[in-house]
Amino acid sequence: MLSTPNRASVAPDFFDDPDSPWLLLSHLPGIGANRWQAIIDHLPDPLELLSLNAATLKSIGLPPPARASILAWQQHDLQQDTLQQANTTWQKVREQGIELVHWGHGDYPSLLREIHAAPPLLYMRGQREILSQPQLAIVGSRNASRAGLDHARQFARALAERGFVITSGLALGVDGAAHRGALDAAGRTLAVLGTGVDVAYPAAHQSLVQEILVNGALISEYPPGLPPRPGHFPRRNRIISGMSRGTLVVEASLRSGSLITARLALEQGREVFAIPGSIHNPLARGCHQLIRQGASLVESVADIEEELSAWWQADTDPPENSTTPAPPPQPEIPEHLEARERQVLETLDFDPCSTDELCDRSGLSADALMQSLLLLEMEGLVATVPGGYQRL
Numbered sequence: 001m002l003s004t005p006n007r008a009s010v011a012p013d014f015f016d017d018p019d020s021p022w023l024l025l026s027h028l029p030g031i032g033a034n035r036w037q038a039i040i041d042h043l044p045d046p047l048e049l050l051s052l053n054a055a056t057l058k059s060i061g062l063p064p065p066a067r068a069s070i071l072a073w074q075q076h077d078l079q080q081d082t083l084q085q086a087n088t089t090w091q092k093v094r095e096q097g098i099e100l101v102h103w104g105h106g107d108y109p110s111l112l113r114e115i116h117a118a119p120p121l122l123y124m125r126g127q128r129e130i131l132s133q134p135q136l137a138i139v140g141s142r143n144a145s146r147a148g149l150d151h152a153r154q155f156a157r158a159l160a161e162r163g164f165v166i167t168s169g170l171a172l173g174v175d176g177a178a179h180r181g182a183l184d185a186a187g188r189t190l191a192v193l194g195t196g197v198d199v200a201y202p203a204a205h206q207s208l209v210q211e212i213l214v215n216g217a218l219i220s221e222y223p224p225g226l227p228p229r230p231g232h233f234p235r236r237n238r239i240i241s242g243m244s245r246g247t248l249v250v251e252a253s254l255r256s257g258s259l260i261t262a263r264l265a266l267e268q269g270r271e272v273f274a275i276p277g278s279i280h281n282p283l284a285r286g287c288h289q290l291i292r293q294g295a296s297l298v299e300s301v302a303d304i305e306e307e308l309s310a311w312w313q314a315d316t317d318p319p320e321n322s323t324t325p326a327p328p329p330q331p332e333i334p335e336h337l338e339a340r341e342r343q344v345l346e347t348l349d350f351d352p353c354s355t356d357e358l359c360d361r362s363g364l365s366a367d368a369l370m371q372s373l374l375l376l377e378m379e380g381l382v383a384t385v386p387g388g389y390q391r392l
Contacts, residue, residue, distance in 0.1 A: 014087050015076055021047050022102035023086045024073055026121040026221075030063035033117030034360070046103060046120065050074070089223040096198055098224055099124045107131055115242040115268050116357055119221035125197045126217030130188045135165040136304070137240050137265070139258040140174025140250035141283050148174060148251035148283060151275055153181035155248060158301040160187025165216070167192065167244050169236065170209070172202055174250045174258075179208060182216070189216040192240045194232035196224040237261040238268075246271035246308055248298065252286030259286050262295065267354045267388060271307050273298045334379070340364070344372040345381060345391065354388040 014020050025031075025046060031039075039046050050070055052060075057067040065082070072080035078087055093100060101108055102121040109131045112118050124131075138156055140148060156166045156178040166182035168175040170191040182189035189212055195201045197218045200209065212218060221239065222232060237260050241247050247265040249272070252258040262272045272295040277284025291297050296307050333342055347361040359369055373389055376382040382389050 014078070014090055017090065019100045019102065020086070020090060021050055021073075022100065022104065022121045023090055024050065024069065024083065026102075026119070026223075027082050027086045027089070028069055029065040029082060031066055035062075036120060037117045037360070040103070040118075040120075092198075092224045093123070096224060097125075098197060099128060101128070101131065101219075109243050111135075111245070112239065112242045115238060116354075117238070118242065119239065122219045122221060123197045123224060124217055124219045126213045127188070127215070128217065130165050130190060130217055131219075131243075133165045133188065134163065135167045135190060135244045136308075137167045137244035137247040137261065138174065138178035138250060139168060139237075139240065139247060139252075139261045140178075141252055141256055141258065142171050142173035142175075143283075144173040144177070144251045145281065145283060147277075149177040152177035152250045153184070155250070155275075155298075155301060155304075156181025156189075157185045157187075159304065160185040160189070162301070162305070165190050167240055169194070169233070169240055170202075170205055170218075171233075172204065176205055176208060178250075179212060179216075183211055186215065190243070191216070191218050192236050192243070193218055193220040194222070194236045195228045196220060196222050196226040198224045199227060201228050233257060234260050238264045241265035241270060242268055244270060246273060246304065248273040248275070248304065249287055249290055249295070250275050251277065251281075251283040252290075253282055254285050254289060256286050259290070262290055266294075266352055267357075269352060271296065273304055273307070275299075334381070337376075337379075340368065341372045341375055344369065345376060348382060348389060348391045352388050352390045358389070 039049055043049060050073055052070070054067060054071060057070060069080060069082035072083050077083060092098070100121060101124050107128065136159055138152055140152060144152070152174045160166055160182040165188040166178050167190045168178045170176065170179065170193060179189045179191060191212055197220045200206050209218065221236070234257060237257065241261050241264045247262055247270060249258050249262050265272050272290060274287035274290040274295040275298050276287055276291065296303060298304060333345055337345065344358070344362055344364070347358060355366065355369060359366055362369060364372070373382060377384065381392055383392055
């Protein structure tokens, strides 16, 4: 039985605030992307984790520091390190007027909820309603050419005029030009940061940030006050692509972080677009590689609208006298397949799926999975595609 908490030195508001449990979840030590995904896969309400006893927490493989933090939460022990950190964040959020958008909120972005290891909580400044509006990401080189900057700004402006929220990462170069283009059209733009939403980075974009807050929003999975760190930026790219219906790459070298965003978009089943360039321009090589791998070549906004027309149709309410057609029947699994191949085929979607995700879904080792995928590919039942494999 839990001991009675001593709340003499505890600020009761922290424990009474319905957002506090989500702050704790986001601060739990040793809970990486895969563990968080396992939690949301197996618990209808992730907050159930905070009510489990010590033996159960241990049995599900939670690391000792995370178990200690949860038990301290149950005892309202604000002296425990993780709870102190969560409480400090909670105070900063309140003092600075930062909003929290967590997994339990109805306005948590629906597309982001679909991706692997979506963040349990987002910190936000700006206009909350844009989180539910259709978004398109525009990314590219920090050292873009003048033509690349012009393309980013012009495409962003045209797409914003058509109702898209332009999503990018607030970096120098293409990102900044894309945000500017959306603002030129009096449109909406969303910046996904690799720092806390109160950190001015890069410093050259301080005035841009103020404009975005009027007609858009800043979001981050990192708590306020957290400075830029190299590992944060590749990780935040999954949010940029995950919130967007498609990702447009304007200019990118072969080692550009923008290619990470494009790869993540493909794994998430989203559209990827690329603007071609001169064969003599090293910043065009990343776009050319994406096009060879299946990205849509873009010469005008119409090319993007055509590819995303299915999204727009899905958003449009059908007429009152229309009927919803029945979904097509799922193809049967051939009876001659061995049990392992049947298992892999049952877990594979018709959208691209990475091998890491297939390992998680099927429970097979990487070697066993690849053997089964090879057999299924020879049978004409699966295909190798950008982002992994898909069922045919």
